[in-house]
Amino acid sequence: MNGAVLLAALASLAAVGLAAASGVLISRAALQPDDFLSLTLLVTTVRALGVGRAALRYAERLTGHAHALALGAHLRLQWFDTISRFGRDLLSLERRGDLLSRAQADVDARQMWTLRVPLPLLSFIAVATAITLTTLLIDPLLAALTGVPLLVTAGHAATQRHPAAALAQDRQELRREHSARLLDAVAGSADSVSQAALPHLTALNRAIMVTAGSSSTLAWQFTLTRELMFALAVSGALWRGADLVTAGTLTGAWLAGLVLATAAAFEAATLLTTLPAAHAERISARNRTRQWRDQTPLVVGPPSPQSLPDGPLELDLRGVTVRLGERTILNGVHLHVAAGRCVVLTGPSGAGKSTLLHLLTRDLDPDQGEVTLSGIPLPTAALSDVRRALSLHPQQSPLLDGSLRENLRLADPNLTDEQLKPLLTQFALDHLCPDHWVGEGGTQLSGGERARVSILRALLAPSRIVVLDEPTAHLDPDTELLVLKGIQANRQGRTLIIASHRPAPLALADQIYRLQDGQLHPLPAASTQKKVI
Numbered sequence: 001m002n003g004a005v006l007l008a009a010l011a012s013l014a015a016v017g018l019a020a021a022s023g024v025l026i027s028r029a030a031l032q033p034d035d036f037l038s039l040t041l042l043v044t045t046v047r048a049l050g051v052g053r054a055a056l057r058y059a060e061r062l063t064g065h066a067h068a069l070a071l072g073a074h075l076r077l078q079w080f081d082t083i084s085r086f087g088r089d090l091l092s093l094e095r096r097g098d099l100l101s102r103a104q105a106d107v108d109a110r111q112m113w114t115l116r117v118p119l120p121l122l123s124f125i126a127v128a129t130a131i132t133l134t135t136l137l138i139d140p141l142l143a144a145l146t147g148v149p150l151l152v153t154a155g156h157a158a159t160q161r162h163p164a165a166a167l168a169q170d171r172q173e174l175r176r177e178h179s180a181r182l183l184d185a186v187a188g189s190a191d192s193v194s195q196a197a198l199p200h201l202t203a204l205n206r207a208i209m210v211t212a213g214s215s216s217t218l219a220w221q222f223t224l225t226r227e228l229m230f231a232l233a234v235s236g237a238l239w240r241g242a243d244l245v246t247a248g249t250l251t252g253a254w255l256a257g258l259v260l261a262t263a264a265a266f267e268a269a270t271l272l273t274t275l276p277a278a279h280a281e282r283i284s285a286r287n288r289t290r291q292w293r294d295q296t297p298l299v300v301g302p303p304s305p306q307s308l309p310d311g312p313l314e315l316d317l318r319g320v321t322v323r324l325g326e327r328t329i330l331n332g333v334h335l336h337v338a339a340g341r342c343v344v345l346t347g348p349s350g351a352g353k354s355t356l357l358h359l360l361t362r363d364l365d366p367d368q369g370e371v372t373l374s375g376i377p378l379p380t381a382a383l384s385d386v387r388r389a390l391s392l393h394p395q396q397s398p399l400l401d402g403s404l405r406e407n408l409r410l411a412d413p414n415l416t417d418e419q420l421k422p423l424l425t426q427f428a429l430d431h432l433c434p435d436h437w438v439g440e441g442g443t444q445l446s447g448g449e450r451a452r453v454s455i456l457r458a459l460l461a462p463s464r465i466v467v468l469d470e471p472t473a474h475l476d477p478d479t480e481l482l483v484l485k486g487i488q489a490n491r492q493g494r495t496l497i498i499a500s501h502r503p504a505p506l507a508l509a510d511q512i513y514r515l516q517d518g519q520l521h522p523l524p525a526a527s528t529q530k531k532v533i
């Protein structure tokens with residue numbers, strides 16, 4: 001990146017040099033048109049500086065943007081690694097809109113920092129130093145008359161850094177809040193959520209416009225100062241230069257060059273006003289990424305994981321206790337599920353059925369006791385191994401914004417349409433074609449269709465234990481029976497664990513437990529109903 005900064009400084013120096021050489025050339029051509037040798041030399045210098053400036057600027061853009069793009073790719077991967085540690089508990093920690101705007105704005109702020117801060121700053125320093133030193137060699141007063149206005153311009157940008165940084169941070173926060181609320185409103189557009197969100201969005205919009213207005217005020221104040229200082233420096237250079245020309249210290253042609261070079265130097269000051277905001281945005285972006293990095297996920301994988309054995313897995317809960325908030329949801333629960341068996345958990349709403357399932361998929365760790373797969377405690381196995389071994393249909397049936405086919409291929413990437421069609425029939429989804437667009441979160445499907453796609457996906461996954469949370473909650477009795485048959489036909493002898501407060505899934509069970517008051521109570525299996533399925 002130092003290469004791009006150096007190239008930018010050289011390009012700015014070339015621009016100032018070009019202005020100076022052009023001034024000298026034009027004046028010489030007017031004052032001494034017969035001095036061909038000197039004019040030819042000046043024309044060559046102007047051409048060389050013109051071409052050089054363009055080439056340097058081009059090289060700077062190429063190097064700078066190549067660096068920014070590479071850095072952006074690296075930061076995006078880093079950001080993904082940071083948030084992917086959180087698994088399914090991610091969205092309980094952060095709103096989707098926040099995550100979305102962070103993923104974009106934070107990466108952008110850090111990626112473009114070099115182009116927005118050190119590059120213009122060092123270009124300005126190079127130009128201001130060159131002008132001041134050159135004029136100092138001619139006359140100290142001339143140096144003061146051109147150097148001081150440049151210094152005042154830079155000083156004004158420096159005094160703006162705190163308000164500019166504060167405004168940039170406010171703007172970032174407001175935009176994040178706005179995108180989070182906007183996304184919530186769009187997601188809830190079918191309900192009255194979007195109407196309720198309107199006043200908040202309007203207020204946020206107004207606040208964003210106020211910060212944008214304040215930023216514009218800072219910008220025009222800077223522009224005004226820069227223009228005043230520009231006028232002062234050019235007038236000062238002309239005034240003192242005229243004296244020096246009269247005294248014979250300076251020729252008229254060199255004075256013209258000097259004045260134009262001074263004017264060109266102020267061009268390099270143009271971007272100084274954007275530095276504080278860009279710097280502040282980068283700092284807050286880096287801090288937010290650090291906060292995420294320092295946050296410990298609800299569950300973490302072990303540093304040296306044990307492998308799960310091949311083949312069918314036995315599942316055990318030994319004295320498992322889970323407390324959520326003030327409540328003890330599970331209280332010393334024991335459960336043994338032999339490979340290939342089907343266990344159905346029933347119990348009143350809020351009894352803790354989903355909580356128990358989350359222990360199995362290691363979305364949650366117990367406060368006491370342990371969960372094992374064929375004797376291997378879950379926290380000692382790699383998280384990815386556990387989540388490959390168990391496939392889950394959660395109650396919310398999370399679908400991705402894509403086609404039905406794409407959603408199901410997440411579980412089995414090799415699934416063909418020929419294999420898919422009979423499966424859709426089994427799950428009463430044959431009125432939808434594989435190309436059917438399900439919308440964000442599956443909003444283009446009914447609740448029951450969403451659940452059926454999610455159940456089918458859990459069954460298609462190459463897991464060894466299938467976990468279904470309320471698989472038939474949204475279904476009419478006929479479709480429920482069809483889906484239960486579909487589950488039975490596609491479980492392929494795998495262990496099946498179902499949480500349901502409806503009676504029909506009991507027909508699949510080898511073991512039934514009622515979860516109540518934090519304890520599992522065994523019930524007789526519904527062997528008569530099983531024949532129906």
Ligand SMILES: Nc1ncnc2c1ncn2[C@@H]1O[C@H](COP(=O)(O)OP(=O)(O)OP(=O)(O)O)[C@@H](O)[C@H]1O
Nearest residue numbers: 324325329347348349350351352353354355356501
């Ligand atoms: N993160 C949490 N913090 C505090 N309490 C929680 C949390 N998650 C769930 N709970 C509470 O834990 C209890 C058990 O919830 P759970 O979802 O496991 O019940 P459930 O038996 O699956 O209910 P349902 O049949 O309605 O789905 C509920 O009272 C719920 O309010």
